[in-house]
Amino acid sequence: MTQPDSTTSTLDDFFLHSPELVFIADDGGALLRTSRALTQAMSLELSDGGARPGLGSLVHPNDKPMFDEAWGRLRAAAEPVDVVVRLKAAGGSFRYFQCKARWVPEKNEAFGALHDAEERIKNEIQLKLLRAINDHLPVCLWAIDRQGVFVLHDGKALASAGLKPGQFLGLNMFELYPPEGTAELRKALDGKLSYFVNEIDGVHWEAWYLPISNDRGEVTHVAGVTLDITPAKRTEQELRAKLDLIERQQQVIRALSTPIIQVWDRVLTLPLVGVFDSARAADVMEGVLREVVRTQARYTILDLTGIEAMDTETADHLLKLTTAIKxxxxxxxxxxxxxxxxxxxxxxxxxxTSIETRSTLRQGLEYCIRRMGREPR
Known part of the structure; x- marks a missing residue:
């Protein structure tokens, strides 16, 4: 009875028990042997002849040209061929894998392994996104350890503070800034997210201090995101100044639209024109009462010839005004x-009945003159 080759037995055990996704393939990419881990990860099924599908059949259609090009230079490559492509995994979904293989001439076969690259791709995307934010947005990104030593110091917004990327690396923040300037930082070291807005040398900053913890929940670092909001603040201030100017202009317009005229000795006239709403009625009352006191007026004529309509609330203001004048x-x-x-x-x-009314301003003025003529000097 022939004894089994110990080398063959060991190789069989390796493919059976190895946790790695390893394979042997021919020059066309057909899988000759695969580890059980790879078979399960890819749900590989044997064909009628007992052969496994080709490695290329698992590749996403969009990645097939890249895979074929890499596999085509496998024989001539002195170093292992390394390519990251999407492969159809168990369940039918495509995942990113790093395929690394070396051609063995004496065996006329390719020995290779697959490694899940999803996390790697995710990390690369995050790093690219972080780099894009860092390079193009007015932001400063930094990080310190528990002792306050800078381990990261970068960002386009550093220029606004007169600093260069990496200038603070290795320096201690608690030595660079006074205690009152690091109060928010100490909160973050205690595990509390900190947010604040401040101004330094005319530059407005919006800042977040983010505690970074290890698996045990211990804060090991604090990351800082500082955004230069000076342009936004400047725009806000300009807008506020414009609104203030508009308000002052409206006050002037209201004053011009409701002129208080002293048409006779101790006789005031207020000709109202245009829309007479509640806001304008309040301004009118304040102005009229002030002028009545200042001029010691005896009569005040409210002329509504230029007003064609008003609501009940405004009419009520008008009647209250005559009461206040009295x-x-x-x-x-x-x-x-x-x-x-x-x-x-x-x-x-x-x-x-207690309010004197006349059809026209002239009649109102005549009424005042007659009444004043009867009064004792």
Missing amino acids: LLGAEGIITGIHPAIAQTIVGLGVDL
Whole structure:
């Protein structure tokens, strides 16, 4: 009875028990032997003749040209061929694998292994994204260890602070900045996310301090993301200045649209024109009462000839204004009321018998002159 070759037995055990995804293939990529781990990872099924499918049949169609090119130079390559492609894994989904193989001339076979490259690809994408942010956005990225020593110091925004990338590497933040400037940093070292906005030498910064922990939950480093928001702050200040200017202009416009004119000795006239809303009514009341006190006016004529409509709230303001004028020792007279406004005032249910009204401004002025003529000098 022939004894089994110990070398063959050992090789069989290796392919059976190896945790690695290893294979032997011919020059066309047909899989001659695979480890059980690879067979399970790829759900490889034997064909009717007992052969496994070719390695190229597992490759994603979009990656096939790249794989074929790499495999085509396998025979002539002095070093192992290394290519990262998507392969169909168990369950039918495609995953990134690193395929590394060497051609063995004496065996006329390729010996190789597959390594899951999903995490590697993910890390590469994250690094590229971080680099793009670092190179193109006004941000400063840095990190320190628990002792405060910089292990990362980079970012386009460093130029705004007059610094260069890597300038603080190996230096201690607690020695560079006073204690009051590192209070937020100490919070992050205690495991608390910290966010704040500050201004240094005319540059506005928005900053996040991020605690980084190990598997045991211990904070080992603090990462900093500092964003230069000076342009945004400048735009905000410019916008605020424009809004303030607009507000001042509106105040001037309101003052011009409601001029208080002293048409006679101790007689004021307020000709109202345009839209008369609640906000404007409040301004009018303040201005009129101030002028009544300043000029010691005896009569104030509110001329509504230029107002064609007003809501009930505004009409109520107007009636309150005449009451306030009376409390100051003067008399409020309303002239030029349009029919629509008259209906609004009546709709309020207010008794107008105590308020003097005239059809026109001229009639109102004549009324004031007559009354003043009867008063003792």
